[in-house]
Amino acid sequence: MIAGVTMTGRRWAALLAMLIGALVGGFGLATPASAHAILVSSTPAQGTIVLTAPTQVVLTFTEGVTLVTGQVRVVAPDNTRADAGSPTTSGDKVIIPMKPGGKHGTYLVSFRVISADSHPVGGAFTYSVVSTSTPPAQDSTSITTSPTVSALFPIVRWVGYVGLVLMVGATLVLALLWPQRLSNAGPARAIWVGAGLIAVATVGEIAVQVPNVAGGFGAAGVADLREVLSSEYGAAHLIRLGVLAASLFLLRPIIKGKGWGADRVLLAVLGAIGIATWSVSGHPYASPEPTITVVADMIHIASMSVWLGGLLMLAVFLLPRANATELGAIVPVWSRWAAYAVGALLVTGVVQALIEISSVPDLFTTSYGQLVLVKIALLGGVLLIASFSRRLVGPIVEKSDGAARKLRSLVAAESVGAVVIIAVASILVQTTPARSVANSAAIPTVQSAVLAAPSKLFTLTVDDTPAQVGANEVHMYVTTPDGQPASVKEWTVSASLPSQGIEPISIPVLALTPDHGIGQVMLPAAGVWTFKFTLRTTDIDEDTVITNFTVVE
Numbered sequence: 001m002i003a004g005v006t007m008t009g010r011r012w013a014a015l016l017a018m019l020i021g022a023l024v025g026g027f028g029l030a031t032p033a034s035a036h037a038i039l040v041s042s043t044p045a046q047g048t049i050v051l052t053a054p055t056q057v058v059l060t061f062t063e064g065v066t067l068v069t070g071q072v073r074v075v076a077p078d079n080t081r082a083d084a085g086s087p088t089t090s091g092d093k094v095i096i097p098m099k100p101g102g103k104h105g106t107y108l109v110s111f112r113v114i115s116a117d118s119h120p121v122g123g124a125f126t127y128s129v130v131s132t133s134t135p136p137a138q139d140s141t142s143i144t145t146s147p148t149v150s151a152l153f154p155i156v157r158w159v160g161y162v163g164l165v166l167m168v169g170a171t172l173v174l175a176l177l178w179p180q181r182l183s184n185a186g187p188a189r190a191i192w193v194g195a196g197l198i199a200v201a202t203v204g205e206i207a208v209q210v211p212n213v214a215g216g217f218g219a220a221g222v223a224d225l226r227e228v229l230s231s232e233y234g235a236a237h238l239i240r241l242g243v244l245a246a247s248l249f250l251l252r253p254i255i256k257g258k259g260w261g262a263d264r265v266l267l268a269v270l271g272a273i274g275i276a277t278w279s280v281s282g283h284p285y286a287s288p289e290p291t292i293t294v295v296a297d298m299i300h301i302a303s304m305s306v307w308l309g310g311l312l313m314l315a316v317f318l319l320p321r322a323n324a325t326e327l328g329a330i331v332p333v334w335s336r337w338a339a340y341a342v343g344a345l346l347v348t349g350v351v352q353a354l355i356e357i358s359s360v361p362d363l364f365t366t367s368y369g370q371l372v373l374v375k376i377a378l379l380g381g382v383l384l385i386a387s388f389s390r391r392l393v394g395p396i397v398e399k400s401d402g403a404a405r406k407l408r409s410l411v412a413a414e415s416v417g418a419v420v421i422i423a424v425a426s427i428l429v430q431t432t433p434a435r436s437v438a439n440s441a442a443i444p445t446v447q448s449a450v451l452a453a454p455s456k457l458f459t460l461t462v463d464d465t466p467a468q469v470g471a472n473e474v475h476m477y478v479t480t481p482d483g484q485p486a487s488v489k490e491w492t493v494s495a496s497l498p499s500q501g502i503e504p505i506s507i508p509v510l511a512l513t514p515d516h517g518i519g520q521v522m523l524p525a526a527g528v529w530t531f532k533f534t535l536r537t538t539d540i541d542e543d544t545v546i547t548n549f550t551v552v553e
Helices: 010-029 147-177 185-214 222-229 231-254 261-279 289-320 324-356 359-366 367-390 395-397 403-428 434-441
Strands: 039-043 056-061 065-073 087-092 093-097 105-115 120-129 448-452 459-465 472-480 490-497 503-508 509-513 518-521 528-534 540-551
Touching: 010 528, 039 120, 039 448, 056 105, 065 087, 065 093, 065 120, 065 222, 147 185, 147 231, 147 289, 147 324, 185 222, 185 231, 222 395, 231 261, 231 448, 261 289, 289 324, 289 528, 324 367, 324 518, 448 528, 448 540, 459 540, 472 490, 472 528, 490 518, 503 518
Parallel strands: none
Antiparallel strands: 039 056, 056 093, 065 105, 087 093, 105 120, 448 459, 459 472, 472 518, 490 503, 490 528, 509 518, 528 540
16 A cells, blocks of 8 residues: 655655756757758859849749748849849749849849748858859848757747646646545646746747847847747747637636536647647648648647656656555556557657658668657667556556555656657757758759959859769850850860879760850769860860869769
């Protein structure tokens, strides 16, 4: 028999230590929040020279993005704004209208947008009209994220998860498993603490998202706050606060043991809505199959809350206070709950991993995949401990001496493992999904060089894409020394790799216009390749320029 005792400061300290462990475990492994939408192409392309000023600049991302007011711009060579009117979005594209009659020279395109999973995406690149010039000055605030903001964002998200675990676990145990003879002060206090943590974290996420969008605390203002509150991200968090307030109103009679069936049904509906606010403001909403991943993530979060929350209530409140008869009734029911919750965690985790991880190698080569493997290993260890716990259900029902004491030890170990799992899961929320990393790796790189002929016959700009072993495309743009389009009568181009004894490979050139040629070449090995360009501009005038491009595997 286990004598009933009141909730002591030592047991509250144990509960607090478990929750701090969840946070500290996450802090030890955390990485800064990553932007998950990736710029895959642009028109004009990065680093290219175009012959006529474009009427619009088009940015194409891996997913749809939300514009940040005033943070998408094009700057002309003379440092004036070259864009006209407000940019618009169409699917995964951002379209920036341009002023007519653009000047010759190099333009700077800078952008800061919000990806579908609420992370800011910033960047900048240049292109030139007719000729190159000194690029305009770049405002780093619009394309970077403050390290302080990056550190704060995951912290407030984890605090919210801890609050959810406390609130869900205490509510379920108090409503369905709590012995009538015991005081419910401890679980009731856990509910209020959990609700407070959720409220603080929700307000904190909104407060941190404002400088996250603006590019730092110094750049944030009232307009940025309005923008966040009017976004889908802001709406989800405001709904969460409303659901929390309504839930607390319904929980008061349940805590007092007076709640009836309709209250509990409505509370379950509100709980589902509240959990959905986490899913629609993160990775699941931005996946290729958002309906599947949002539902799977909701079930995943709910199952995690039931399992870990129930473990904490069992370890801190029920096992020390309930007698053997009460434990004989409680433990079998909890054992079934835990089995259902873990089963749901496994199924929904597999579904999300199949969508977020594009291939088996990504499990081992990306941070996201490696964290999934760590989570699987931890879950396997916890399930092994749980299997020993289940063997004690029968002896506890039969009131076997020492069974309850052994179960307390196993549940404590299971709780520690579960705490580490929730820390790893929290890090996954802030880690770029493997599919986004794969998309980023698939974006062809462009190596560019601007070459002036020794005799000043021409200036040649060369782009090599993707600068990798295999098929490469070489674009050549020719201007006169004063920046006007030149006319090339004959192109002779070759590529060699002297370090590996590869002799010059002739590259046939197709002249798209008199000043723009394109060539295709197969480069068989990685290394520093030497490209040689001989251009004849008249019947008697020609010159040769040479540059090196680094080709990778």
